[in-house]
Amino acid sequence: MYGNMMFQPLLISGLIEHAQTYHADTAIILKNTNGTITETTWGDIAQNSKRFANYLKTLNLAASDRVATIAWNNHRHLETWYAVSGSGLICHTINPRLFPEQLSFIINDADDQVLIFDKTFVNLVLSIKDSIPQVKQFICLDAYDADIAQIFPDIQFYDDLIQPQSEQFEWAKLDENSASSLCYTSGTTGNPKGVLYSHRSTVLHSYASCLPDSFCLSANDRVLPVVPMFHVNAWGTPYAAAMVGASLVLPGPMLDGTSLVNLIDDFQVTTALGVPTIWQGLLNAAQTLGSQLSSLKRNVVGGAACPPSMIKTFKEKYQCETIHAWGMTETSPMGVINQLKAKHAQLDDAAQDQLRLSQGRPPYGVQLRLCEQENGTTEIARDGRSVGNLQIKGHWIVDTYFGQDRTALTTDGWFDTGDIATLDQDGYMNIADRSKDLIKSGGEWISSVELENIAIAHPDIDMVAVIAATHLKWDERPVLIAKKSAHGAVTEQDLLDYYHNKIAKWQIPDKVIFVDAIPIGGTGKILKKDLREMYGSVLLETE
Structure with missing residues (x-):
């Protein structure tokens, strides 16, 4: 017997519809490549995403065709995300910092039909254009530029494309398990591998990200995703922010410490997310500029272990809580987040600080285990001391790499992360190292x-x-x-x-x-x- 409740598929288009309906006037702030600031809203983002979806409809692309983006964290890039996935196509974000040969490999492997890119990457795209013959449309995320049009005759400009389009668009009715976006791994041990996310996995990941025991996002927050949108979807924050109606501050290509300090102070950022190398530059700049980072309540650190000294500086000098997190492309990326439990309030400051050094514990939807051998199935104790190969399973964890028939999982259905770690009874995980x-x-x-x-x-x-x-x-x-x-x-x-x-x-x-x-x-x-x-x-x- 089934329950007597409505069923609505979990779709990315539902996130932008919610943001447009209930948070239309919430600010989206971005720093342009030339250093100027643009302010828009969730309402404008939603309208332009529908305009671009109407344009995409004219291309007669097949369902689940791939539309690639090479772009920084900015409002036009955000609009394309919702337009592409909401149309039943797959949004393929590409890291522009890869070697040209890797870029060509990824675009060809994904069989991208459309390539969208920021103005700063025109020369990069021109350099690989002959090696990606299947790409039919090249779209620059900007207004018309005569100089670019002269060197790139078949280019089109985003602002020109959406201007005549209607703000009315009926989002595609999709199975929630349909593919929504595609991200490739860094390729440090061979060619990059594609991880194909679904609408369902993305929405569930967004729910988990917003929880108080995760990133603790709400409509009261102004969020600065320093992690690029081309890296595991900026850790899912553009989706999570739409879900709760949080304001976004998008840094564009300006990721140096001084630029970030100014964005935090000028726009009262409450939550920021990035890798340790970014935060080291931020701390150096804050000290030089004399900033107190007074609005910043929490910063999320992932991508590598956060040095204890950095956690201490944020806490003692800036009264900012540093939240350790761990994940990877194959986990969408959230795997664990370090939030303390009620019983830890009884610990003294030193003991709490020690616990903060852990990468954290899994939210609902993720399970962890340690095994004796890589890709093995024999578990070892969760005693906080025994070291083993970290494996994971859950609602937003990879099953099979894009374009491959062979599963990426162990024989009993877990993904081996390649990390060596410990686990305790509360689920707190400490990365000892990458196996290599x-x-x-x-x-x-x-x-x-x-x-x-x-x-x-x-x-x-x-x-x-x-x-x-x-x-x-x-x-x-x-x-x-x-x-x-x-x-x-x-x-x-x-x-x-x-x-x-x-x-x-x-x-x-x-x-x-x-x-x-x-x-x-x-x-x-x-x-x-x-x-x-x-x-x-x-x-x-x-x-």
């Missing part, structure tokens, strides 16, 4: 994350990475790559001494290499693969 970043020294494992967290707390250090270097006797030993702060005077011995009494002596790095810059990938993560190629043999050279 662990250092095996004389048969014992050393966590690069733990070594990095200690080094980054040194006041003369801006950024660090620890890699495994080949060693004749111990197989592998840790080497610390460090970038000094602007006026840092720390020496190699100073930094090695800084580890004393903080970690076992045998785990202290063998060497410190100071560099002017540490390579960062397209999603803001440190490229340890590049560092291993550059410095992986450095200990052999001195033996």
Whole structure:
């Protein structure tokens, strides 16, 4: 017997309809490429998304055809998201920081029919145009520009396309399990792989994101997604913000610390989301500018482990709660979020701070387990100490990679993340390391994350990475790559001494290499693969 309740499919179009109906005058603020500020509203976003949907209808695309975007966090990009998915097409967001060969591979693999891009990426698109012959339409997300039209004769301009279109559009009636958007992994271990999200998974992910035990979003918030919209859908925040009617502040390409501090202060941002490298730049800029970041109540940190020193600075200097989170493209991306439980109020500040270092616990809809071997099925204890291969399952977790027939799951239906972690009885998960970043020294494992967290707390250090270097006797030993702060005077011995009494002596790095810059990938993560190629043999050279 079925229940006697209405059934309505969970569709992305329902999110923008809700925002238009109940939050039409809520502000959407964005920083343009030229540094100017544009203010619009959820009502305008909804109307323009329908105008663009009407234009897409004239292209006679087939259901589930892919429409690609190469764009920053801005209002036109946001409008296209809702137009594409709401039309029954698939919105394929592409990272412009990838190599041209990877961009061509991704566009061809997805069989994209339309390519939408910001003005700043015109030359990039021209450079790969001949290698993506199946793309039929090229649309620049801007007003008409004669100079661009001259060098790109078959280009069309977004503002011209939507201007004559009606604001009335009936969103496609879809099965909630229909595909809505496509994101590709970073491709650090081979070609990128596509992860195809559904309307259902996206809406459920949005519900979970807004919960008090997650990002705690509401109509009272002004949200700054520093994480790009081309990286796992900006962690789903543009969907979640529409669901609750939160205001959005979109930074465009201006992700430097000074620009972000000014956006936070000028527009009273309450919640910001990004990777640790972004927040390090923000903290440096806030100190230089004398900003108190007074409106910022919480910042969500994902993509890599957040250094304890950074959490402490946000809390003690800026009264801002840092929320650790963990996820990946294959998990939409939210897997766990660090919010404390009622019983933790009884802990002293030091104990609470220690718990905050965990990546967090899963919301409803996600399950975690640890297994003895990668892709194995034999579980190990959830005691907060035992280390194992982290596996996950849930309502918004990948099943099969796009275009592949073979499942991405273990034999009993879990996705192996490639992370090494611990779990406790409350579900709090601590990432020990990526499996490929662990250092095996004389048969014992050393966590690069733990070594990095200690080094980054040194006041003369801006950024660090620890890699495994080949060693004749111990197989592998840790080497610390460090970038000094602007006026840092720390020496190699100073930094090695800084580890004393903080970690076992045998785990202290063998060497410190100071560099002017540490390579960062397209999603803001440190490229340890590049560092291993550059410095992986450095200990052999001195033996």
